[in-house]
Amino acid sequence: MYELKVSASREYDITVTEGLGAFCARVLPYLAGENVAIVTDDKVNAIYGDILLQYLPNKRVITIVIKSGEKSKNAKNYLRIINTLAQNGFTREDGVIAFGGGVVGDIAGFAASTYMDNAYFRADDIAFGSGLFGGRKDRYRP
Numbered sequence: 050m051y052e053l054k055v056s057a058s059r060e061y062d063i064t065v066t067e068g069l070g071a072f073c074a075r076v077l078p079y080l081a082g083e084n085v086a087i088v089t090d091d092k093v094n095a096i097y098g099d100i101l102l103q104y105l106p107n108k109r110v111i112t113i114v115i116k117s118g119e120k121s122k123n124a125k126n127y128l129r130i131i132n133t134l135a136q137n138g139f140t141r142e143d144g145v146i147a148f149g150g151g152v153v154g155d156i157a158g159f160a161a162s163t164y165m166d167n168a169y170f171r172a173d174d175i176a177f178g179s180g181l182f183g184g185r186k187d188r189y190r191p
Contacts, residue, residue: 069097073104082142084109086134088157089148090117101148111137115153122152130160141165 052062085108087101094114102110113133115121134145147157 069101069104073101076144076146077105080108080144082140082144084111084137084139084143086110086130086137086139086143086145087112087148088115088130088145088153088160089113090115090121090150090153092117093149093153097148101146109137115156117149117152119152122156126156127160130156131164134160134164139164 055061085105087098087110089098089112091114094112098112098114102112111133113130115126115129134143145157145161147154
């Protein structure tokens with residue numbers, strides 16, 4: 050596992066890990082609450098959904114699955130995520146994991162930041178299966 054510093058309009062870190070276990074080991078210490086919402090798309094969930102759950106045995110996990118593709122980045126899915134968090138009693142201490150690519154990361158990050166500013170982690174590059182990129186969009190603390 051290693052970290053990259055990115056300097057764009059602002060600086061942020063990208064953590065590169067090998068496999069889901071390393072990714073989960075990296076982010077779990079920041080998930081203080083008992084609840085974790087996994088936002089993923091139907092294609093990623095069909096292949097990797099059950100695998101991710103085994104790394105979260107001590108958390109109450111709610112999985113929110115959206116259709117893959119750019120059209121899923123919409124108000125209906127955003128509200129579905131927000132409503133799911135509210136209906137399941139999520140607090141600021143709970144976390145949201147975006148498990149998939151760009152659309153999933155964008156909508157999950159937006160929902161997490163507007164719902165009590167929850168902890169947000171992004172796992173990208175799932176399609177290649179060999180590496181995961183994870184990080185906090187706006188308040189990641191290594």
